[in-house]
Amino acid sequence: MRKDLEHKFVTELENNQNIVHKVCSLYTNNRDAHNDLFQEITIQLWKAYPKFRGESKFSTWMYRVALNTAITLYRKSKKQVRTQDYHDFIYKIKSDEYDHTQEQQLKLMYDALKQLGDIDKALVFLYLEDKDYSEISDTLGISEVNARVKMNRIKKKLRTIVNP
Amino acid sequence: MDELELLKKDWQKKEGMMPKLSYDEIYSMLWKKSSSIVKWIFIISIIEFVLPHLLYLLPSVRQGMDFYEQLGVKNLMIGISVFNYVVVFYFIFQFYKRYREISVLESARDLMRRIIRTRRTVKHYIIFALSLFLFSFLAIASAIYFSDGEHLISVLNLDDEAKDLSPTRLKALISIVFIIMGILFTALIGLIYFLIYGLLIRKLGRNYNELKRLEI
Numbered sequence: 498m499r500k501d502l503e504h505k506f507v508t509e510l511e512n513n514q515n516i517v518h519k520v521c522s523l524y525t526n527n528r529d530a531h532n533d534l535f536q537e538i539t540i541q542l543w544k545a546y547p548k549f550r551g552e553s554k555f556s557t558w559m560y561r562v563a564l565n566t567a568i569t570l571y572r573k574s575k576k577q578v579r580t581q582d583y584h585d586f587i588y589k590i591k592s593d594e595y596d597h598t599q600e601q602q603l604k605l606m607y608d609a610l611k612q613l614g615d616i617d618k619a620l621v622f623l624y625l626e627d628k629d630y631s632e633i634s635d636t637l638g639i640s641e642v643n644a645r646v647k648m649n650r651i652k653k654k655l656r657t658i659v660n661p
Numbered sequence: 662m663d664e665l666e667l668l669k670k671d672w673q674k675k676e677g678m679m680p681k682l683s684y685d686e687i688y689s690m691l692w693k694k695s696s697s698i699v700k701w702i703f704i705i706s707i708i709e710f711v712l713p714h715l716l717y718l719l720p721s722v723r724q725g726m727d728f729y730e731q732l733g734v735k736n737l738m739i740g741i742s743v744f745n746y747v748v749v750f751y752f753i754f755q756f757y758k759r760y761r762e763i764s765v766l767e768s769a770r771d772l773m774r775r776i777i778r779t780r781r782t783v784k785h786y787i788i789f790a791l792s793l794f795l796f797s798f799l800a801i802a803s804a805i806y807f808s809d810g811e812h813l814i815s816v817l818n819l820d821d822e823a824k825d826l827s828p829t830r831l832k833a834l835i836s837i838v839f840i841i842m843g844i845l846f847t848a849l850i851g852l853i854y855f856l857i858y859g860l861l862i863r864k865l866g867r868n869y870n871e872l873k874r875l876e877i
């Protein structure tokens with residue numbers, strides 16, 4: 498019975514691990530920290546799994562647990578050493594279809610994204626993941642109107658960073 | 662084109678560039694120890710509840726009871742201890758109840774609110790424990806001040822040292838020493854405690870306030 502549950506959980510997580518990796522890439526600056534956060538999120542997901550009743554999709558349920566873990570995890574310092582290989586992996590664009598300015602803009606935006614506060618990151622992340630405002634407000638525990646207001650402020654902030 | 666839309670498009674293309682862990686790698690993570698703040702708060706809080714009570718295991722603290730008896734404050738001290746334990750159990754019960762209510766499945770705001778509330782229970786307990794600690798010192802100081810001077814000198818074995826001082830001045834001196842010691846100890850323990858509290862809760866408090874500010 499327990500073995501079944503383990504198997505089901507790991508398979509689901511394996512198939513949806515991208516969500517967790519994306520959260521980790523946003524909230525950490527190097528591979529070690531990325532792996533630590535991934536592990537912590539996995540533990541939290543597993544602990545909460547018995548309460549997952551399949552009312553929502555597994556992936557939807559994951560967003561909340563993953564973001565909550567990232568936001569509340571105790572980290573020693575905000576300043577972490579950026580290792581070059583990891584940094585590349587986050588923003589490097591391998592496709593040719595962008596012109597040079599766009600590539601430059603994207604790089605600036607990814608950099609700006611990493612500098613946002615924990616809450617702002619969560620908001621932008623859900624937005625980038627194409628979540629609607631009702632889901633965003635529900636996940637963060639704020640009203641839909643306030644989620645929009647905050648998102649607009651972040652947009653402005655990003656825009657001034659990209660077009661100084 | 663909106664910059665953010667550009668970012669979104671690019672972001673969604675990145676799916677394929679993320680690392681990929683195998684079934685076995687994920688499976689092995691299930692048995693690893695969590696390092697979440699909730700767990701740390703639980704461990705540190707339990708230490709903070711237990712630590713002051715371990716002091717009573719020290720012989721010197723137990724011998725203090727004889728001293729209280731001769732000073733005539735034994736009943737008061739026993740009263741304070743009983744009161745202390747009743748309140749401690751109330752705090753532990755409250756703490757455990759709030760700790761159990763923490764769930765990673767709530768919205769970020771509610772989760773943070775519950776974590777902070779749990780920790781606040783411990784903060785109130787520490788404020789209570791420190792006040793009681795200070796009060797005990799003040800009670801002893803006033804008991805000394807209003808005690809019989811000659812008797813006090815023999816209780817404290819100060820016959821030699823007390824030759825040059827009148828009993829009244831000696832009493833005042835010892836009282837003042839007790840008051841100063843009480844204030845210093847309280848301040849020191851308080852400082853250590855609030856440093857730990859501050860460090861643990863600082864980032865969480867900042868994130869929580871950011872969400873709360875939005876709702877005003």
